[in-house]
Amino acid sequence: DQQVKQNSPSLSVQEGRISILNCDYTNSMFDYFLWYKKYPAEGPTFLISISSIKDKNEDGRFTVFLNKSAKHLSLHIVPSQPGDSAVYFCAVHSSNTGKLIFGQGTTLQVKP
């Protein structure tokens, strides 16, 4: 079941630079798209979401972009900070089912 794909297992970025995390999905019926951040031995922490009727949502250093025609979602973090180092999961939600479907995750390392 590869409905949500994060093709980059890891990303390394210098502090202060932009981090761009990508996610692709297959089903155009999803209505919400979310990003979660996860540290080892902790639960996923909700970061930011976007509705399918929008193409951009911004919250401080975090911006999520949605390209529905390409079925592509991205998270921009700028400027990146060492404390941003974690695993980032994109997730999609379908109002038909109520569940979240997660991607495999991308490990972000921000180097000081």
Place this chain on the structure above:
Amino acid sequence: EPEVTQTPSHQVTQMGQEVILRCVPISNHLYFYWYRQILGQKVEFLVSFYNNEISEKSEIFDDQFSVERPDGSNFTLKIRSTKLEDSAMYFCASSDRPSGAFFGQGTRLTVV
């Protein structure tokens, strides 16, 4: 800030034994979920619960699994006869709407 709490943080059990994982969702939330993450793999949906009944379950959630909301505040996941492959981090999540769930810190289940 309200949070989802899970107990215990780590449970070790013998194969074939029953385990109960406990969760206290955020108090005004109506939607409840269990997810799990096997080491090195992605977060997987197990079951969603709304209005005192299961609204959806995955193929992982077979007859060995059950969920209960026994007293209006707790939300439990029971595994009747644990198998080695049930070893994982189990995350409880809750939400006040059908999207954007908040996760607990997780219970690490180790089946030996």
